[in-house]
Amino acid sequence: MLNIFLIYVVRKRAARLFGAYKHTMAACAVFDIIFSVVYIICSPTFAATPEKSALLIVNGGFEIPTTWGRSLIVVFVLLLCNSVVIPPCLFVFRTSFLERHQQLLRYLIIVPFLVSSSICGMICFAAWPTDSDIEYFTCIAYDINVEGNFTFLVASLQKDDTSSEKLRSDTLLAGTITVIVLLVVAMATIILCARRITAKVKKNTSIHTRHLDMQLRKTLFAQVRITE
Numbered sequence: 001m002l003n004i005f006l007i008y009v010v011r012k013r014a015a016r017l018f019g020a021y022k023h024t025m026a027a028c029a030v031f032d033i034i035f036s037v038v039y040i041i042c043s044p045t046f047a048a049t050p051e052k053s054a055l056l057i058v059n060g061g062f063e064i065p066t067t068w069g070r071s072l073i074v075v076f077v078l079l080l081c082n083s084v085v086i087p088p089c090l091f092v093f094r095t096s097f098l099e100r101h102q103q104l105l106r107y108l109i110i111v112p113f114l115v116s117s118s119i120c121g122m123i124c125f126a127a128w129p130t131d132s133d134i135e136y137f138t139c140i141a142y143d144i145n146v147e148g149n150f151t152f153l154v155a156s157l158q159k160d161d162t163s164s165e166k167l168r169s170d171t172l173l174a175g176t177i178t179v180i181v182l183l184v185v186a187m188a189t190i191i192l193c194a195r196r197i198t199a200k201v202k203k204n205t206s207i208h209t210r211h212l213d214m215q216l217r218k219t220l221f222a223q224v225r226i227t228e
Helices: 002-013 019-042 066-098 100-126 131-144 164-206 206-225
Strands: 044-049 056-060 152-156
Touching: 002 152, 002 164, 044 131, 056 066, 056 131, 066 152, 066 164, 100 152, 100 164, 131 152, 152 164
Parallel strands: none
Antiparallel strands: 044 056, 056 152
């Protein structure tokens, strides 16, 4: 309901001044709705286990065929990774409009989502369970979801001593480090853009427009809280 309300607010309050920005905000709210629907269906449970230093992502929602269940978890991880880059993209989008750097917007849309999707690919490649993983972790996943036999992905830093397993472990480590760096960059981008937006608005806009921009920034921060 909050996402639908955000769409209504953006369309009503910013329709005359920020057409493209309005549609971008509405699209992000739609993304949040899709994310919520996938989360409800999948209901993923994250559980760290001391065995092989592993993190299990267990499908705790509707019981569906194994392949579909794992694919749904992959979709959830993809949406989760993309949700990290959406808030800073919104702030950069707004800053670009204020500073008339609209030629950069195409790269704003493409590059961050390529990065986040690549991270998702790395994590899912490393976490897709092998036959040995299924044999080893099935009982653990069964107990995690109140003795429910559901599908899972398992990200482990201690794979078997083979070249393919070592590659998966190294890929997971690289993906984890990249996620941490991405989170730091995203937070720094939000803070920097918020300060530039405030300075630009105070300098170039009237009181009425300044009030409208404050409303839009409140919507931005609401989007950040939703994705978190």
